[in-house]
Amino acid sequence: MKGNEALAEGAVIAGCRYFFGYPITPQSEVAEYLARRLPQVGGVFLQAESELAAINMVYGGAATGARVMTGSSGPGLSLKQEGISFIAEAELPCVIANISRGGPGLGGIQPAQSDYMQACKGGGHGDYHLVVLAPSSVQEMMDFAIEAFDLADRYRTPVLIMSEGMLGQMMEPVEVRDFVTPAYEKPWAVTGCAGRKPNIVNTLHLPPDELEARNHVLAAKYARLQAEQKRAELFMTEEAELIVVAYGLLSRVAKKAVADLRAQGLRVGLVRPITLWPFPDTFLEACMPAARAFMSIEISMGQMVEDVRLAVNGRAPVDFFGRIGVVPSPREVRDAIEDVAKRRGLA
């Protein structure tokens, strides 16, 4: 299956029956797949007139309590930020996929991880966060899509799936797992007020104390997410002196490079963040006793590296290697890691 199709089918497996989207490369297969698939399962696919309309259809759809989704890529996500801010404040569960491309501006459709800041540091206005999941395989595109709907409902939050365009376009075998959608009560949904008091979905809080109280409610949820949902994959981190941090498709390249270097005797390990937000800093912390240096490898000019630095908090040097528009080869990554190891006196 193609990564984009696996993601789309994962949404269907999770019980998502409504998709509102706008065409953009390299995301379009998500929409195309669901345009065929959703009517088969009694759902609705609607091509919106704009990215703005699409995210606001999701806002309305999520407010009914249904599982709804939208997808886009970099420039489209920029347009969606207003709506995402509203959805986060209104605490409406939904799933958003960013099958990302290179920027800034129109950028290009080649591989990039340069929307990390947009995804993890707000993007839209106000104090909010999204849960951000970064799959690294086509299998995870499907699995994380399923998981995303569950997280969205459990925490009443929009969940963003961050995938490089290349992963969306890649084909790999996928094992389709059995999945039973857990039922979530949604007493807050706007469905018509028969037999109850009217529900109001609202993000306006004019009295300052009310606004502050709302922000505290959101902050408490984000604290809970940070306590409960930091996820990372550890690879050869035992007694590693140099920790490489890489996510998504690139983490697979980094894994190969790390394995090769370990075979050569260099004590290097890999931490692969699965949740980009909440950032799995605790996993880096756990490597600290042995780790004397860290290195972030990204398909960007250096975005996640800031979170690695925050996690390390000055206790070890943090280096960076990045490319844009290409996935660096294992050899290139291996050379970059070796350079850092030498520079930091570890090889």
Added chain:
Amino acid sequence: MKKVLAMPQSLTGARWHYCPGCGHGIIHRLVAESMDELGIRERTIGICPVGCAVLAYDYFNCDMLEAAHGRAPAVATGIKRILGDRVVFTYQGDGDLASIGMGEIVHAASRGEKITVFFVNNTVYGMTGGQMAPTTLLGQVTTTSPFGRDKDREGYPMKVAELLSTLEGAAYVTRVAINTPANAARAKKAIKRAFEVQMAGTGFSLVEILSTCPTNWGLGPVEAMKWLEEKMIPYYPLGDYKVKEAQ
């Protein structure tokens, strides 16, 4: 003693935040009375705009959602496509609908979304303090057209009902006013009919309602009603612009 008039059930009874003489109170009541008479309060979902009616969720006694500026038709679309048997309406002002939200309203109408839109045209951005709206009349002075709207500088006022009536998906598009009791009665008929068009599944329905903003027009409530009649109605003629029969 016989009770001949009461607060509609579809209003909460909360005290208006609207200025004295503002048309929103009348229009809210007409919408609420229509909901009562059609018996749809418990299956209606309303969408508030950004603008003076942003707080309409405090007044309508049904499920309500507050949307971003101009996006109410998209939000309504999301709800209606999922809950097809509910009644979904948006309540939008001229800045919200005809400026920042022009894309959303045109496409919702074009798709024939089975939603009802109450479009309140009072020729200004009310909540932000009386700036020029797309519907501001030529020559009209606002805080951002201090020399009066000039066709060469600010362009012409937008005729929304006429524009949307050209779209195939629009089933019922009409323009009414609330400046006299007779016009308010006609407005209510149109509001009710717009709901009925939605319930019959005929397509998109919109009622453009000419209203007043005494505060930002710098007029008393009575003078404002007079200004509506003398200045607005000639440029924005009342009447039905599109009436599609149910199939």
